[in-house]
Amino acid sequence: MSEETPFTPRLGRAGDQGASSIRRSGRRLGKTARRLAKPTKPAFTGARFGAARSTGSRGVRLAHLSRVHMRRVIVKVHIARPGRSGPGLYRAHVGYLQRDGAGRDGTSGLLYDRDSEGVDPADFLERSENDPHQFRIIVSPEDGARMGDLKAATRELMAQMERDTGRRLDWVAVDHHNTGHPHTHIVIRGRDARMRDVVIARDYLTRGLRAAAEDLATQRLGPRRSLEIAEARSREVSLDRWTGLDREIEAKLEGTRIDMPEASGSRARFDRALQVGRLRHLETLGFARPVGPQAWEMTDGWQQQLKRAGQRGDIIRTLAAEYSGREQGLRFVEDLGSEASRVTGTVKAYGPEDELRDTRYLLIEDFDGRVWHVPSGAADMTAPPRPGAVVELSKAAVIARPADRAIAAVADAAGGVWSEELHVRHDPGSSPEYRLSLKRRLEALRRDGIGERLGTGEWRIDEGFVERAAGYEARRAGGVRLAVLSWxxxxxxxxxxxxxxxxxxxxxxxxxxxxxxxxxxxxxxxxxxxxxxxxxxxxxSADQRARLRSLELSRRTAILAAQSSRTALALQPGDAFDGKLEGHLDLASGRMAIIGNAKQFALVPWRDALGRQIGRELSIRQTATGLSWSLGAERGRGLSR
Known part of the structure; x- marks a missing residue:
């Protein structure tokens, strides 16, 4: 510093210098603190794809609780779309939820909504008949029996869901007490009170709704105590089903081997004792084999076998609750050997297999008095045989669908790739509806690991596609074929x-x-x-049997004509008829489909594929070799049969 410009500091009161700068910094710091105090957005909020926050609505007084101390609630969600089934899909589900035996003391399920009980399902179904989709939710608290009446809890949960989605939802619910765990079925319309489509973020449906239900259960019953948690984990040791302990064992596997060295610390020793006890129980089930003092070798597919055993246990418990005594000596038709003789018997009852999708298993009693469980995939459950019908069970032949062969034919000609455009080139006469059905089929197969969907919208089809697709179809039916001998x-x-x-x-x-x-x-x-x-x-004699068949058909046709005040139409070769598939009529000689309009109707032989078309317009044509039909008034290829 030069001598010509001397520097003389001037000192003032403390805090004066730079006060305005400090105030600005303080304001910025306060802004940042307030911004950080707000809930942060997750990686996927669903803002472009639906309403609702993804993390639920954990209350302030529950924020300090760890996940393990929250009351556990199972929440299952399915989005149903009418598709080719039409609005009958909605009616069938609501009717199924009200079935006898689902309520307390074996009574029918009672529908309720936000304001009242005993809701008339007809009003709700009339409002939702043309909805593009329907949300189906099952809420099953682990401690549901301790929560008492579930209606108040369900209404509170739905109120929270409305706050999260920011709209008023149109819903009905029913409580089921026909299993060991009371649970609630909720049906939400695909349109809100303003008739706008309801679209909810996927992460809210998969995580946020469960978090909200767990918060509600925890607020009502209090957090899980450490003793409760320890007892719940201890009960998993001897369960013949897939458990949380099995997930812990699976995470420690090295290939198919698991080593259990000594642990230090009380918590680690407790966890190890439970896992060792679980492994010894799996050893008794044949799923694990000891290969050392503290090591086990797991069998191939032990996870799938445990899950299957759990499903069978659920079936037996459901039978014990709904059909007292019928669970004794229950046999599973999937266990029939390839050389086993056919099983002939009568349909005794149905049970819920997947309540979200309305799939039901059958119980068949053979003529030796044995009861058999038959999976839903073995029969057309859209129009199943009624109790008492005579059926025959046999091992299903591994046969590919014609649609699978059509896909493979296009892929063979295109170098292992299928697309709608390639299919049009290969088969110009195919209809858009038919090609759409092929895409749906490919999507179903892809979920089972068959075929690959490419980013270009094409599908990669390998050489063994037809055989693998046929195996998938056989597995869906449990490897079983069910034929109706008498309706x-x-x-x-x-x-x-x-x-x-x-x-x-x-x-x-x-x-x-x-x-x-x-x-x-x-x-x-x-x-x-x-x-x-x-x-x-x-x-x-053959003539007597033919005459009896003709008399029965004439008699039932006349009765139906009188009841509906319409004319019965007898189709001759070359005749065509357009009408709505109204349902079916079970005759001793077989099941007949009822197709009619305002003035006429026709009875034609039933086919399994017709079950999903009830309520839709069909076109039928009588030919010299049989009957062909197609959706709507458009005849030809596509969905024709």
Missing amino acids: VPLEQQVGLNAETWLDGNDPGGARGSKRLGELRQQRQAWLRQQGLLGAGDDKL
Whole structure:
């Protein structure tokens, strides 16, 4: 510094110098603090894809709790779309939820909403008939039995969901007490009170809603105590199903081997004791094999086998609750060997397999008195045989669908790739609806690991596609085929003025069945009383059987015509008819589809594929070789059969 410009500091009161700068810094710091205090947005909020926060709405008094101390709640969500099934899909689900035995003391399920109980389902279904989709939710608190009446908790949960989504939802619910864990089914319309489409973020449906339900259960019952947590984990040691302990064991696997060295610390020793106890239980089930003092080797597919055992246990518990005593000696038709003889019997009952998707398993009682469980994939559950119908079970042949072969043919010609554009080139006459059905089929197969969807919108199809697709179809049905031999119960066949299954020669090969033998004798006695059988005869002639079939069809057609005040139409080769598929009619000679309009109707042989088309417009044409049909008034290829 030069001598010509001396520097003389001037000192003032402390705090004066730079006060304005300090105030600015303080304001910026306060802004930052307030911004950080707000909930941060996750990586995916669903803002562009739906409403609702993704993290739920944890209350202030629960924010200090760890995840392990929260009350556990299972939440399952399914978004149902009518598709080709039409609005009947919505009606069937709501009707199924109200089935007998689902409520307390075996009563029917009682629908309720935010304001009232005993809601009329017709009003809700009328409002939702044209909705593009429907949300189906199951809420099952682990401590549901301790929560008492679930209605108040459900209404509180739905109020929280409305706050999270920022809109008023149109919903109904029903509580089910037919299993060991009381749970609630909630159905939410796809449109809100203002008739706007309801779109909810996926992460809210998969995580946020469960967090909100767990917060609610924890607020009502208090947090889980350490003793409760320890007892719950200890109970998992001896369960014959997939558990949280199995997940811990799976995480420690090195290949198929797990080593359990000594642990230090009380918590680590407790966890190790539970895992070792679980491994010893899995050893008794044949899923683990000791290979050292503290090591085990797990069998191939032990995870899937445990999950399957859990599903079977759920089925048996459901049968114990709904059909007392029927769970004793239950057999699973999937266990039939490839060389096993066919099983013939009658449909006894149905049970819930997937309540979100309305799939049901069948219980079949054979003529030796054994009860068999049949998975839903073995039958067309959109129009299943009624209880008492005679059915036959056999091992399903591994046969590919025609659609799978069509996909493979296009891919073979295109170098292992399928797309809608390539299919049009290969088959110019295919309809857009048919190609859309192929894409849906490919998507279903992809979820099972068959085929690969490329970013270009094409699908990679390998050489073994047809065989793997056929195997997938067989697995869906549990490797079983169910054929309906008679849609009419056996007891009704005895005095029926029609050709019945009992009139056949040794029907079903069940010659040794006492019950079947008695019914056949009663049937023959009735036929003799009617003068249709002579004193020494035991079976009808071919002409008599044909005449009985014709009489039954004429009689039932006349009854239906009188009830509906319409004219019955008898189709001749070359005739065509357009109408709505109104339902079906079960005759002793087989099931008939009812297709009609305002003035006429026609009865035609039923096909399994028709079950999903009830309520839709169809076109049918009688040919010299049989009957062809297609959706709508458009005939030709595509969805035609």
